Amino acid sequence: MKTNGKSKGKMLWQLFASTFILSASTFGGGFVIVSLMKEKFVEKLKWIDEEEMLDITAIAQSSPGPIPINASIILGYRMHGLVGALVAVLGTTLPPVIIISIIAVFYDWFRENKYISVALQVMRAGVAAVIFDVVWKLTENVVATKRILYMAVMIIAFIATFFLGVSAMIIIFACIIIGVADFLLNIKGRKETKG
Amino acid sequence: MILLQLFISFFQVGLFSVGGGYAAIPLIQSQIVDMRGLMTLEEFTDLITIAEMTPGSIAINSATFVGTRIAGPAGAAICTLGCILPSFIICLILAYVYYKYRTMTGVQTVLSALRPAVVALIASAGMSILILALFNGDKSSVSAQNLRWVEAVLFVAGFIVLRKFKVNPILVIFGTGIIGTVIYLII
Structure with a gap:
């Protein structure tokens, strides 16, 4: 991607800010951030297409380490090579590091606070709504492809x-075999049709 | 020296925790709790609880926690770096390979068969979180009398708002958190 210095800087800043905010909002594990990333980078910023996002998810899931970290590394690489990957991984890592550093000090208060535990429980309903919207x-x-094979893969998986x-891991491996x-x-x- | 040891320990945690999330738990336990005694089992259990309550994975959380306690912010940085470095190297290589070959017909066909499965994986994660939200437990706790009405209403409302009005999903997540807490305070 050829961009001039200014828009490059802007893009890297957007990459950092987006990954930072998404990472800070990812309650409930790896696939939540994938849903949020799809909304942000596919629908909003239109940096990548939907199929690419699904491919990135598959690679992120198959690599060692947390899915959010892996997905942001691949996305960052796609946007701006090694520098992009560094920026994206920094944006994704900072929120949990900051939060843990703070919570480690106030852990007892945090664990026993009634409001926080209620908020965290009800927030899951919102997280589920986001995932279902994306799904x-x-x-x-998938249905629009009109291929029975893909629909069957989805349902069986x-x-x-x-x-x-x-x-x-087993699901992904099995689907690679099916694809081959x-x-x-x-x-x-x-x-055969040729001959 | 201790920092180097920590770095190596968390590098191993990062390298061998394939599958994310809970896959890292036994690994961190053997590396950090049992082998090196850097953390008590109780502290580790608390960290898992925190990881469930906050954004961020158990591996990163443990790295930050152990690092901070042993060597302050520098320790946190080194442990977290060790934890991420394997992902970083491996994902860069895979990303390079993916973007080099992804337009090839063969690769496209294989990826096309893989994508519906990824949709299923996301759907499955969504189902688990939905059940956790509505019944406060796993699949076995699903029953009419366990249903939490507030969460059910919030889920449906959130879903409709997202589909109809294309609201920012982050707003929906924190919005349900705030509205739900207020409702529980009132009733």
């Missing part, structure tokens, strides 16, 4: 993870 849109797009507790098989069958199909 809704993503599902529409959901049943496997949610009801049967199959790990995400799909590709090989396509080539074979094309050759």
